[in-house]
Amino acid sequence: MTKNINSIVLALWGKGGSGKTSTALALASLAAAEGRRAIVLDADPQRSASEWHAVSTNPAFAVHSTEVGAVAALLERAKSRYDLVIIDNPPARYSGSTAIVEKAGMSLICARPFLFDVTLALEWVHVLKNAHTTPLVALNAAPPLRLDMESPAVRIARERLKSAGATLWRHQITHRLAYPELIHRGMTIADLSADAPARADYERLWSAICKWNT
Ligand SMILES: Nc1ncnc2c1ncn2[C@@H]1O[C@H](COP(=O)(O)OP(=O)(O)O)[C@@H](O)[C@H]1O
Ligand SMILES: [Mg+2]
Secondary structure, eight states: OOOOTTOEEEEEEOSTTSSHHHHHHHHHHHHHHTTOOEEEEEOOTTOHHHHHHHHOSSOSSEEEEOOHHHHHHHHHHHHHHOSEEEEEOOSSOOTTHHHHHHHOSEEEEEEOSSHHHHHHHHHHHHHHHHTTOOOEEEEEEEOOOBTTBOOHHHHHHHHHHHHTTOEEEEEEEEOOTHHHHHHHTTOOGGGSOTTOHHHHHHHHHHHHHHHHTO
């Protein structure tokens, strides 16, 4: 097997319900659609990624459930076998979380663009910056654009995050029923047609992550 010197290790952080698991599955499916070997390490005791994997019909990527404390030790082996390793973290910090922050090449914070959610995202920004990493923040489940303009909720969230020194992804994942519906059917973003708006949101995020990795 070829050694993956360029494999991406992406750790997802954020409040419960911020979209970590949905994002992990979406990004892994898009990477797999490009022919990359992808795995999601499901470190959340709620095991949502694993639940999806159990109902998925023909998953194009692997999902491995593990404990937070075991992730860091798994990473070297995972990197040698996969081009993309996504760590789907629980919403709270555990003792193994620091080792994950240190070993992951990149951290992505998922946040809904609302008061409590942004407060928690800022806490994650603080924690990850203190660990000398530069996390990217992605706004998820955001109200739709109107006439190409972001909603007031998104503008306020961006201002708050920016003034606290967060690095923000410049697009958003819009709130769409297509996402829970796909999950419910054991499907992924890559099952949508190339021109579906729900797919385009995640294609943009995936391309930002690939650029960020170079
Ligand atoms: N962009 C979105 N639009 C609509 N529903 C979403 C979106 N992102 C996530 N959801 C739904 O919100 C719930 C929480 O998302 P999930 O990915 O499980 O968050 P987390 O892993 O951070 O707890 C799920 O039911 C999911 O289907
Ligand atoms: Mg989850």
